[in-house]
Amino acid sequence: MSRMTMFLCLLLVVCAPLVAEQPEKEAASAYGGTLAMNFEHVSGQLVQLADAIPEATYGWRPSDEVRTTSEVMMHVVGANILMPTMIGVAPPEGFEVPENPFAMAKDLETNVTSKADVKAKLQESIAYAKGALANFPEAALDEKVDVFGMEMRKRDVLLIMLSHSHEHLGQLIAYARSNGVKPPWSQPMPEAPPE
Numbered sequence: 001m002s003r004m005t006m007f008l009c010l011l012l013v014v015c016a017p018l019v020a021e022q023p024e025k026e027a028a029s030a031y032g033g034t035l036a037m038n039f040e041h042v043s044g045q046l047v048q049l050a051d052a053i054p055e056a057t058y059g060w061r062p063s064d065e066v067r068t069t070s071e072v073m074m075h076v077v078g079a080n081i082l083m084p085t086m087i088g089v090a091p092p093e094g095f096e097v098p099e100n101p102f103a104m105a106k107d108l109e110t111n112v113t114s115k116a117d118v119k120a121k122l123q124e125s126i127a128y129a130k131g132a133l134a135n136f137p138e139a140a141l142d143e144k145v146d147v148f149g150m151e152m153r154k155r156d157v158l159l160i161m162l163s164h165s166h167e168h169l170g171q172l173i174a175y176a177r178s179n180g181v182k183p184p185w186s187q188p189m190p191e192a193p194p195e
Contacts, residue, residue, distance in 0.1 A: 027137065027138050027139075028134060028135050028136060028137060028138065029136055029137065029138035029141055030138075031136075031138075031141060031155060031158075032133045032134055032135065032136035032138075032141075032158065033133075033134055035133045035158055035159065035162050036130050036133035036134035038162055039126075039129065039130055039133055039161075039162050039165065040126075040130055042162070042165045042166050042169055043126040043129075043130070043165060045169055045183070045185060046073070046076065046122060046126075046165065046168075046169055046172065047119065047122060047123060047126070048183070048184045048185065049169070049172050049173065049176055049183055049184070050073060050115070050118065050119045050122055051119070051184070052176065052181050052182075052183065052184050053069060053115075053172075053175075053176050053179070053181055054179075054181070055114070055115040057069055057175075057176075057179045057181070058070040058113060058114070058115055058118065059113065060175065060178075060179060062174075062175070062178060067109065068113075069172065069175050070109075070112070070113045070114075070115075070118050071109040071110070071113075072168055072171055072172055072175070073118050073122055073168075073172070074105075074108045074109045074112050074118060074121065074122075075105065075108075075109055075168065076122065076125070076164070076165060076168050077108060077112075077118075077121045077122055077124075077125040078101075078104065078105035078108050078109070078125075079105075079161060079164050079165075080125035080126060080128065080129040080161070080165075081095065081125050081128060081129070082097075082101050082104075082105070083129075083157055083158075083160065083161040083164075084128070084129060084132035084133075084158075084161070085097050086145065086147055086157060087136075087140075087143075087145050087154040087157050087158070088140070088145075088154075089132040089136070092124070092128045108121075129161065132158075133158060133161075133162075136154070136158060140154055141153065141154055141155040141158075142154070142155065145157065
């Protein structure tokens with residue numbers, strides 16, 4: 001028997017009991033991890049925009065038929081919390097899943113309007129949703145759920161949550177630019193110092 005084979009056998013004998021003692025945990029999906037990274041990026045831009053937009057503009061809307069700036073941000077908050085709970089993720093501490101999610105979302109949109117409160121709720125919802133994405137078990141991705149009367153796979157609900165954030169980031173960019181606010185990531189790069 002070669003030294004390498006003996007070393008591997010010894011390693012197996014020593015490590016096997018340690019591995020066996022570890023509690024079983026469902027494997028998180030690579031799919032959820034990829035979505036979590038993308039979600040972190042888009043969410044970071046949402047928070048940057050929430051910082052850049054002046055508080056006076058939080059009540060602005062381009063027309064009476066659409067949400068105000070703060071309402072759009074709180075709409076994203078509602079989706080970040082509700083969509084994971086629809087596929088079986090435990091809700092955030094102290095949050096009760098409502099019977100009527102649309103009424104809850106409307107309450108959030110109309111009752112949380114100050115810049116500080118909106119930004120705090122946005123950051124809390126992002127942390128919760130990112131954890132839901134990153135830790136979602138691989139084995140559950142293709143399970144079917146009913147979402148607003150439509151049957152879909154849990155992986156599809158997670159993707160919809162991500163695309164929802166992208167959709168409303170675009171809306172908020174348009175709102176910001178309509179009010180003379182450039183998204184922070186669109187600012188000109190500082191010139192490099194001369195060598």
